[in-house]
Amino acid sequence: xxxxxxxxxxxxxxxxxxxxxxxxxxxxxxxxxxxxxxxxxxxxxxxxxxxxxxxxxxxxxxxxxxxxxxxxxxxxxxxxxxxxxxxxxxxxxxxxxxxxxxxxxxxxxxxxxxxxxxxxxxxxxxxxxxxxxxxxxxxx
Amino acid sequence: xxxxxxxxxxxxxxxxxxxxxxxxxxxxxxxxxxxxxxxxxxxxxxxxxxxxxxxxxxxxxxxxxxxxxxxxxxxxxxxxxxxxxxxxxxxxxxxxxxxxxxxxxxxxxxxxxxxxxxxxxxxxxxxxxxxxxxxxxxxx
Amino acid sequence: xxxxxxxxxxxxxxxxxxxxxxxxxxxxxxxxxxxxxxxxxxxxxxxxxxxxxxxxxxxxxxxxxxxxxxxxxxxxxxxxxxxxxxxxxxxxxxxxxxxxxxxxxxxxxxxxxxxxxxxxxxxxxxxxxxxxxxxxxxxx
Numbered sequence: 001x002x003x004x005x006x007x008x009x010x011x012x013x014x015x016x017x018x019x020x021x022x023x024x025x026x027x028x029x030x031x032x033x034x035x036x037x038x039x040x041x042x043x044x045x046x047x048x049x050x051x052x053x054x055x056x057x058x059x060x061x062x063x064x065x066x067x068x069x070x071x072x073x074x075x076x077x078x079x080x081x082x083x084x085x086x087x088x089x090x091x092x093x094x095x096x097x098x099x100x101x102x103x104x105x106x107x108x109x110x111x112x113x114x115x116x117x118x119x120x121x122x123x124x125x126x127x128x129x130x131x132x133x134x135x136x137x138x139x140x
Numbered sequence: 141x142x143x144x145x146x147x148x149x150x151x152x153x154x155x156x157x158x159x160x161x162x163x164x165x166x167x168x169x170x171x172x173x174x175x176x177x178x179x180x181x182x183x184x185x186x187x188x189x190x191x192x193x194x195x196x197x198x199x200x201x202x203x204x205x206x207x208x209x210x211x212x213x214x215x216x217x218x219x220x221x222x223x224x225x226x227x228x229x230x231x232x233x234x235x236x237x238x239x240x241x242x243x244x245x246x247x248x249x250x251x252x253x254x255x256x257x258x259x260x261x262x263x264x265x266x267x268x269x270x271x272x273x274x275x276x277x278x279x280x
Numbered sequence: 281x282x283x284x285x286x287x288x289x290x291x292x293x294x295x296x297x298x299x300x301x302x303x304x305x306x307x308x309x310x311x312x313x314x315x316x317x318x319x320x321x322x323x324x325x326x327x328x329x330x331x332x333x334x335x336x337x338x339x340x341x342x343x344x345x346x347x348x349x350x351x352x353x354x355x356x357x358x359x360x361x362x363x364x365x366x367x368x369x370x371x372x373x374x375x376x377x378x379x380x381x382x383x384x385x386x387x388x389x390x391x392x393x394x395x396x397x398x399x400x401x402x403x404x405x406x407x408x409x410x411x412x413x414x415x416x417x418x419x420x
Binding site: 001003005035037039041042043044068069079080081082090093094096097098100101102103104133135137139140 | 336
């Protein structure tokens with residue numbers, strides 16, 4: 001059961017692709033069939049599998065979540081109590097709750113069985129740079 | 141580690157149940173205990189486990205997501221940039237991000253440990269018919 | 281492949297932590313490396329991994345989902361058809377669809393590889409008390 005932790009340095013809200021790192025991890029494991037589990041060790045960043053063809057998709061996704069969950073400084077969000085870590089913190093927790101903390105991706109022929117347009121992304125929800133840890137676990 | 145890919149022909153937005161196909165796959169594997177992973181190979185369709193008793197639940201779910209994320213032709217959605225694949229495309233990506241790309245379901249006694257009312261659904265987010273591929277992976 | 285079912289007695293909408301029960305299950309299994317899958321057997325309660333430091337985060341999360349998906353008795357929700365199980369029932373299904381039915385958490389050194397602030401929660405979406413079943417499955 002190979003495991004590794006990869007670190008992604010983020011520079012504000014948005015999607016950061018790590019498909020290549022996962023592909024390499026699977027190939028180097030020498031395992032042909034199995035299940036890759038991806039797990040993010042944070043509560044203000046999350047995981048997404050999304051289209052990796054048009055960069056506008058990434059921009060529109062980030063924009064949607066920003067409109068659905070504005071900063072706690074926004075007049076519509078005055079009900080938020082947890083504000084002491086900044087106006088982007090509680091919205092970050094909410095956006096993480098609305099997306100994924102873990103993904104399970106079947107492996108066949110030593111490759112992730114992704115569809116043609118699917119890429120793996122870390123979804124950073126905080127404004128400032130962070131170092132985000134993602135666990136990759138390759139099991140049966 | 142048995143694996144299979146099932147294909148679902150969709151006819152527009154909505155929920156398409158495939159619980160029986162998963163039940164059959166598990167039973168035919170001859171595996172009594174393990175983990176079934178379900179993975180959808182698309183970024184404009186997703187997965188849900190929901191109530192399979194009242195068809196109105198399916199209708200209300202589809203309606204909710206349609207109201208939360210209207211077509212990009214809607215006046216409230218003019219901020220969407222990725223429009224070249226049609227007004228239902230970027231909303232489809234957003235709805236997929238809000239739901240699941242993979243599910244993990246424990247197996248016991250050669251059956252999925254679903255609750256009484258739980259059924260497995262493909263959630264189609266595009267208007268036109270599509271052929272959607274779902275990977276079923278039965279591991280340890 | 282150890283499996284167990286834990287039951288959580290809920291007392292209305294909100295987040296109920298069960299990190300300790302999962303920690304104990306992993307430790308008692310004697311398995312050092314593997315994958316813990318958590319699965320909730322309901323369609324009106326769901327799973328979340330969230331910050332367990334400040335209780336206000338739990339309150340704000342519950343409040344957000346209550347505002348995003350008001351009861352079907354709310355004037356803005358008159359389009360809901362499935363109302364016969366009470367005004368909190370269809371919103372409960374929607375909130376469950378927006379969060380997780382299953383989680384996959386890698387195990388290393390006989391411990392869940394959670395981040396510092398991550399805790400496991402059942403997210404109850406119904407108003408009345410319920411007994412909720414969660415399956416814990418520890419595999420390879």
